[in-house]
Amino acid sequence: MSEIKLSAKTRTSFGKGAARQARRDGMVPGVIYGHGTEPKHVDVEGHGLQLALRTANVLLSLQIADGGTELVIPKAVQKHPLKRSISHVDYLIVKKGEKVTVDVAIVTEGDLAAGNNMLETLQNTISVEAEATNIPTEVTVSIAGLEAGATIHAKDLVLPTGTTLAVDGDLAVLQVVAPQGEEPAAESTEA
Known part of the structure; x- marks a missing residue:
């Protein structure tokens, strides 16, 4: 930057x-x-x-x-x-060369696996430590082909060179959930 x-x-x-x-x-x-x-x-x-x-x-x-x-x-x-x-x-x-802790936007790319699954965003940003003169503008994560039940944690994010996580690696960032639809009402069979 x-x-x-x-x-x-x-x-x-x-x-x-x-x-x-x-x-x-x-x-x-x-x-x-x-x-x-x-x-x-x-x-x-x-x-x-x-x-x-x-x-x-x-x-x-x-x-x-x-x-x-x-x-x-x-x-x-x-x-x-x-x-x-x-x-x-x-x-x-x-100062040039100094590391700072900042929040960086998380951006998704790709499409989920076939079905009516939904992507639930748990974190819009992630705290990272980066050199002050080289702060990333965003962190991109691929969600291509993810099935229901899949979770992406902070440690799964691919960070730019020289950037490290400033949060716990087990922090859940995104998850894929199955649609929560109501079951159709049972038909009554009256004679």
């Missing part, structure tokens, strides 16, 4: 009024923390950030005016409850 460069500026005023003014100016307030450093309060360009956050676990390179560059991943994103616009972001500083 490549890093996305966004411009930011150090925030010197705080509180609701300052945050509202930043949003009116097309910026999103945020805090950068991690690696034992003092938290940095920043305003990041809003449109570019909104586009970047469409990708899960995106790696951002924040070009801070008068403050250098910080390599970060978004840790917590707060959105307005009605407008769904981004109102605040917490960023975690990462």
